[in-house]
Amino acid sequence: MDAAKEQFTELYECHHGDVWRYVARRVGASDVGDVVADVFLVAWRRLGDVPAGSALPWLYGVARLVLANEARGRRRWQELTLRVAAEPDQLVVVDHADGVVSQRDVAVAFDRLSAVDQEILRLVAWERLASAEAAAVLGQPRATFAMRLMRARRRLRRQLGVSGDGAGRTSSAAPSMSNWGG
Structure with missing residues:
Protein backbone atom coordinates (compact mmCIF):
# COMPACT_ATOMS: atom_id res chain seq x y z
CA MET A 1 0.00 0.00 0.00
CA ALA A 85 -45.81 26.97 -7.28
CA ALA A 86 -46.20 30.77 -7.26
CA GLU A 87 -45.64 31.14 -11.02
CA PRO A 88 -47.87 28.55 -12.69
CA ASP A 89 -48.08 30.48 -15.96
CA GLN A 90 -44.35 29.88 -16.39
CA LEU A 91 -44.88 26.13 -16.29
CA VAL A 92 -48.31 25.09 -17.47
CA VAL A 93 -50.76 26.69 -19.85
CA VAL A 94 -54.17 25.74 -18.53
CA ASP A 95 -57.27 25.26 -20.65
CA HIS A 96 -59.62 27.26 -18.41
CA ALA A 97 -62.72 26.12 -20.27
CA ASP A 98 -62.26 22.49 -19.24
CA GLY A 99 -60.59 22.69 -15.85
CA VAL A 100 -57.48 23.66 -14.01
CA VAL A 101 -54.68 21.53 -12.66
CA SER A 102 -53.57 23.05 -9.39
CA GLN A 103 -50.05 24.26 -8.85
CA ARG A 104 -49.63 21.72 -6.10
CA ASP A 105 -50.63 18.87 -8.40
CA VAL A 106 -47.94 19.91 -10.86
CA ALA A 107 -45.32 20.22 -8.12
CA VAL A 108 -46.23 16.82 -6.68
CA ALA A 109 -46.24 15.20 -10.12
CA PHE A 110 -42.89 16.79 -10.94
CA ASP A 111 -41.39 15.63 -7.62
CA ARG A 112 -42.42 12.05 -8.42
CA LEU A 113 -40.31 12.04 -11.58
CA SER A 114 -36.76 10.75 -11.54
CA ALA A 115 -33.96 13.26 -11.12
CA VAL A 116 -32.99 12.68 -14.77
CA ASP A 117 -36.53 13.42 -16.02
CA GLN A 118 -36.71 16.51 -13.81
CA GLU A 119 -33.43 17.87 -15.19
CA ILE A 120 -34.50 17.24 -18.78
CA LEU A 121 -37.77 19.11 -18.25
CA ARG A 122 -36.05 21.93 -16.35
CA LEU A 123 -33.62 22.51 -19.21
CA VAL A 124 -36.42 22.78 -21.74
CA ALA A 125 -39.16 24.46 -19.67
CA TRP A 126 -37.34 26.58 -17.11
CA GLU A 127 -34.08 27.34 -18.90
CA ARG A 128 -35.89 27.50 -22.26
CA LEU A 129 -33.15 25.68 -24.11
CA ALA A 130 -33.73 24.15 -27.51
CA SER A 131 -33.33 20.38 -27.67
CA ALA A 132 -29.89 20.68 -29.28
CA GLU A 133 -28.71 23.06 -26.54
CA ALA A 134 -30.12 20.90 -23.74
CA ALA A 135 -28.51 17.82 -25.30
CA ALA A 136 -25.17 19.63 -25.26
CA VAL A 137 -25.61 20.51 -21.57
CA LEU A 138 -26.12 16.84 -20.76
CA GLY A 139 -23.43 15.66 -23.15
CA GLN A 140 -25.88 13.56 -25.14
CA PRO A 141 -26.56 13.21 -28.85
CA ARG A 142 -29.55 15.31 -29.91
CA ALA A 143 -31.57 12.24 -30.90
CA THR A 144 -30.99 10.63 -27.50
CA PHE A 145 -32.06 13.80 -25.73
CA ALA A 146 -35.17 14.12 -27.91
CA MET A 147 -36.21 10.57 -27.00
CA ARG A 148 -35.56 11.19 -23.29
CA LEU A 149 -37.51 14.46 -23.46
CA MET A 150 -40.46 12.69 -25.06
CA ARG A 151 -40.38 10.02 -22.36
CA ALA A 152 -40.02 12.58 -19.56
CA ARG A 153 -43.04 14.49 -20.90
CA ARG A 154 -45.00 11.26 -21.10
CA ARG A 155 -44.11 10.36 -17.50
CA LEU A 156 -45.09 13.86 -16.31
CA ARG A 157 -48.41 13.57 -18.13
CA ARG A 158 -48.96 10.17 -16.56
CA GLN A 159 -48.23 11.61 -13.09
CA LEU A 160 -50.72 14.38 -13.77
CA GLY A 161 -53.30 11.90 -15.01
CA VAL A 162 -53.19 13.44 -18.47
CA SER A 163 -53.56 11.24 -21.51
CA GLY A 164 -52.20 12.12 -24.92
CA ASP A 165 -54.25 11.65 -28.09
CA GLY A 166 -51.33 10.17 -30.02
CA ALA A 167 -50.75 13.37 -31.99
CA GLY A 168 -48.73 15.12 -29.29
CA ARG A 169 -51.80 16.90 -27.90
CA THR A 170 -53.36 16.33 -24.53
CA SER A 171 -56.99 15.59 -23.81
CA SER A 172 -59.19 18.66 -23.63
CA ALA A 173 -59.65 18.41 -19.85
CA ALA A 174 -55.94 18.59 -19.13
CA PRO A 175 -53.28 21.29 -19.10
CA SER A 176 -51.23 21.95 -22.15
CA MET A 177 -47.74 20.60 -21.83
CA SER A 178 -46.35 23.11 -24.34
CA ASN A 179 -44.12 24.81 -21.78
CA TRP A 180 -42.63 21.44 -20.91
CA GLY A 181 -41.20 21.14 -24.38
CA GLY A 182 -44.27 19.39 -25.75
Whole structure:
Protein backbone atom coordinates (compact mmCIF):
# COMPACT_ATOMS: atom_id res chain seq x y z
CA MET A 1 0.00 0.00 0.00
CA ASP A 2 1.44 3.40 -0.88
CA ALA A 3 1.93 6.14 1.70
CA ALA A 4 -1.18 8.17 0.75
CA LYS A 5 -3.47 5.15 0.97
CA GLU A 6 -1.93 4.19 4.27
CA GLN A 7 -2.32 7.72 5.65
CA PHE A 8 -5.95 7.89 4.52
CA THR A 9 -6.76 4.45 5.89
CA GLU A 10 -5.37 5.44 9.28
CA LEU A 11 -7.27 8.74 9.19
CA TYR A 12 -10.50 6.95 8.28
CA GLU A 13 -10.13 4.19 10.87
CA CYS A 14 -9.23 6.62 13.67
CA HIS A 15 -11.90 9.23 13.02
CA HIS A 16 -14.80 7.69 11.08
CA GLY A 17 -16.86 7.02 14.21
CA ASP A 18 -16.30 10.53 15.58
CA VAL A 19 -17.24 12.15 12.27
CA TRP A 20 -20.29 9.88 12.01
CA ARG A 21 -21.51 10.96 15.46
CA TYR A 22 -20.79 14.63 14.72
CA VAL A 23 -22.89 14.48 11.55
CA ALA A 24 -25.62 12.30 13.10
CA ARG A 25 -26.26 14.96 15.74
CA ARG A 26 -26.91 17.48 12.99
CA VAL A 27 -28.90 15.67 10.28
CA GLY A 28 -31.48 12.95 9.89
CA ALA A 29 -30.34 9.35 10.06
CA SER A 30 -30.97 8.80 6.35
CA ASP A 31 -28.48 11.52 5.36
CA VAL A 32 -25.58 10.68 7.68
CA GLY A 33 -23.87 8.16 5.42
CA ASP A 34 -23.86 10.49 2.41
CA VAL A 35 -22.49 13.42 4.38
CA VAL A 36 -19.77 11.32 6.04
CA ALA A 37 -18.81 9.89 2.65
CA ASP A 38 -18.48 13.45 1.29
CA VAL A 39 -16.32 14.43 4.27
CA PHE A 40 -13.90 11.59 3.67
CA LEU A 41 -13.92 12.23 -0.07
CA VAL A 42 -12.72 15.76 0.67
CA ALA A 43 -10.16 14.32 3.09
CA TRP A 44 -8.85 11.99 0.40
CA ARG A 45 -8.64 14.76 -2.18
CA ARG A 46 -6.95 17.14 0.25
CA LEU A 47 -4.91 14.61 2.19
CA GLY A 48 -1.88 16.87 2.08
CA ASP A 49 -3.88 19.61 3.86
CA VAL A 50 -4.84 17.44 6.84
CA PRO A 51 -2.86 18.84 9.78
CA ALA A 52 -0.75 16.28 11.60
CA GLY A 53 -1.88 15.81 15.18
CA SER A 54 -5.18 17.67 14.76
CA ALA A 55 -6.96 15.79 12.02
CA LEU A 56 -10.26 15.46 13.89
CA PRO A 57 -10.93 19.20 14.23
CA TRP A 58 -10.03 19.58 10.55
CA LEU A 59 -12.49 16.79 9.65
CA TYR A 60 -15.16 18.48 11.78
CA GLY A 61 -14.53 21.69 9.85
CA VAL A 62 -14.94 19.83 6.57
CA ALA A 63 -18.13 18.22 7.91
CA ARG A 64 -19.48 21.63 8.88
CA LEU A 65 -18.89 22.91 5.35
CA VAL A 66 -20.44 19.80 3.76
CA LEU A 67 -23.47 20.21 6.03
CA ALA A 68 -23.71 23.89 5.06
CA ASN A 69 -23.64 22.94 1.38
CA GLU A 70 -26.36 20.33 1.98
CA ALA A 71 -28.51 22.88 3.83
CA ARG A 72 -27.97 25.45 1.09
CA GLY A 73 -29.01 22.89 -1.52
CA ARG A 74 -32.15 21.99 0.42
CA ARG A 75 -32.99 25.67 0.89
CA ARG A 76 -32.54 26.36 -2.82
CA TRP A 77 -34.76 23.38 -3.65
CA GLN A 78 -37.47 24.65 -1.30
CA GLU A 79 -37.23 28.17 -2.72
CA LEU A 80 -37.43 26.81 -6.25
CA THR A 81 -40.46 24.71 -5.35
CA LEU A 82 -42.19 27.76 -3.85
CA ARG A 83 -41.29 29.88 -6.88
CA VAL A 84 -42.59 27.22 -9.25
CA ALA A 85 -45.81 26.97 -7.28
CA ALA A 86 -46.20 30.77 -7.26
CA GLU A 87 -45.64 31.14 -11.02
CA PRO A 88 -47.87 28.55 -12.69
CA ASP A 89 -48.08 30.48 -15.96
CA GLN A 90 -44.35 29.88 -16.39
CA LEU A 91 -44.88 26.13 -16.29
CA VAL A 92 -48.31 25.09 -17.47
CA VAL A 93 -50.76 26.69 -19.85
CA VAL A 94 -54.17 25.74 -18.53
CA ASP A 95 -57.27 25.26 -20.65
CA HIS A 96 -59.62 27.26 -18.41
CA ALA A 97 -62.72 26.12 -20.27
CA ASP A 98 -62.26 22.49 -19.24
CA GLY A 99 -60.59 22.69 -15.85
CA VAL A 100 -57.48 23.66 -14.01
CA VAL A 101 -54.68 21.53 -12.66
CA SER A 102 -53.57 23.05 -9.39
CA GLN A 103 -50.05 24.26 -8.85
CA ARG A 104 -49.63 21.72 -6.10
CA ASP A 105 -50.63 18.87 -8.40
CA VAL A 106 -47.94 19.91 -10.86
CA ALA A 107 -45.32 20.22 -8.12
CA VAL A 108 -46.23 16.82 -6.68
CA ALA A 109 -46.24 15.20 -10.12
CA PHE A 110 -42.89 16.79 -10.94
CA ASP A 111 -41.39 15.63 -7.62
CA ARG A 112 -42.42 12.05 -8.42
CA LEU A 113 -40.31 12.04 -11.58
CA SER A 114 -36.76 10.75 -11.54
CA ALA A 115 -33.96 13.26 -11.12
CA VAL A 116 -32.99 12.68 -14.77
CA ASP A 117 -36.53 13.42 -16.02
CA GLN A 118 -36.71 16.51 -13.81
CA GLU A 119 -33.43 17.87 -15.19
CA ILE A 120 -34.50 17.24 -18.78
CA LEU A 121 -37.77 19.11 -18.25
CA ARG A 122 -36.05 21.93 -16.35
CA LEU A 123 -33.62 22.51 -19.21
CA VAL A 124 -36.42 22.78 -21.74
CA ALA A 125 -39.16 24.46 -19.67
CA TRP A 126 -37.34 26.58 -17.11
CA GLU A 127 -34.08 27.34 -18.90
CA ARG A 128 -35.89 27.50 -22.26
CA LEU A 129 -33.15 25.68 -24.11
CA ALA A 130 -33.73 24.15 -27.51
CA SER A 131 -33.33 20.38 -27.67
CA ALA A 132 -29.89 20.68 -29.28
CA GLU A 133 -28.71 23.06 -26.54
CA ALA A 134 -30.12 20.90 -23.74
CA ALA A 135 -28.51 17.82 -25.30
CA ALA A 136 -25.17 19.63 -25.26
CA VAL A 137 -25.61 20.51 -21.57
CA LEU A 138 -26.12 16.84 -20.76
CA GLY A 139 -23.43 15.66 -23.15
CA GLN A 140 -25.88 13.56 -25.14
CA PRO A 141 -26.56 13.21 -28.85
CA ARG A 142 -29.55 15.31 -29.91
CA ALA A 143 -31.57 12.24 -30.90
CA THR A 144 -30.99 10.63 -27.50
CA PHE A 145 -32.06 13.80 -25.73
CA ALA A 146 -35.17 14.12 -27.91
CA MET A 147 -36.21 10.57 -27.00
CA ARG A 148 -35.56 11.19 -23.29
CA LEU A 149 -37.51 14.46 -23.46
CA MET A 150 -40.46 12.69 -25.06
CA ARG A 151 -40.38 10.02 -22.36
CA ALA A 152 -40.02 12.58 -19.56
CA ARG A 153 -43.04 14.49 -20.90
CA ARG A 154 -45.00 11.26 -21.10
CA ARG A 155 -44.11 10.36 -17.50
CA LEU A 156 -45.09 13.86 -16.31
CA ARG A 157 -48.41 13.57 -18.13
CA ARG A 158 -48.96 10.17 -16.56
CA GLN A 159 -48.23 11.61 -13.09
CA LEU A 160 -50.72 14.38 -13.77
CA GLY A 161 -53.30 11.90 -15.01
CA VAL A 162 -53.19 13.44 -18.47
CA SER A 163 -53.56 11.24 -21.51
CA GLY A 164 -52.20 12.12 -24.92
CA ASP A 165 -54.25 11.65 -28.09
CA GLY A 166 -51.33 10.17 -30.02
CA ALA A 167 -50.75 13.37 -31.99
CA GLY A 168 -48.73 15.12 -29.29
CA ARG A 169 -51.80 16.90 -27.90
CA THR A 170 -53.36 16.33 -24.53
CA SER A 171 -56.99 15.59 -23.81
CA SER A 172 -59.19 18.66 -23.63
CA ALA A 173 -59.65 18.41 -19.85
CA ALA A 174 -55.94 18.59 -19.13
CA PRO A 175 -53.28 21.29 -19.10
CA SER A 176 -51.23 21.95 -22.15
CA MET A 177 -47.74 20.60 -21.83
CA SER A 178 -46.35 23.11 -24.34
CA ASN A 179 -44.12 24.81 -21.78
CA TRP A 180 -42.63 21.44 -20.91
CA GLY A 181 -41.20 21.14 -24.38
CA GLY A 182 -44.27 19.39 -25.75
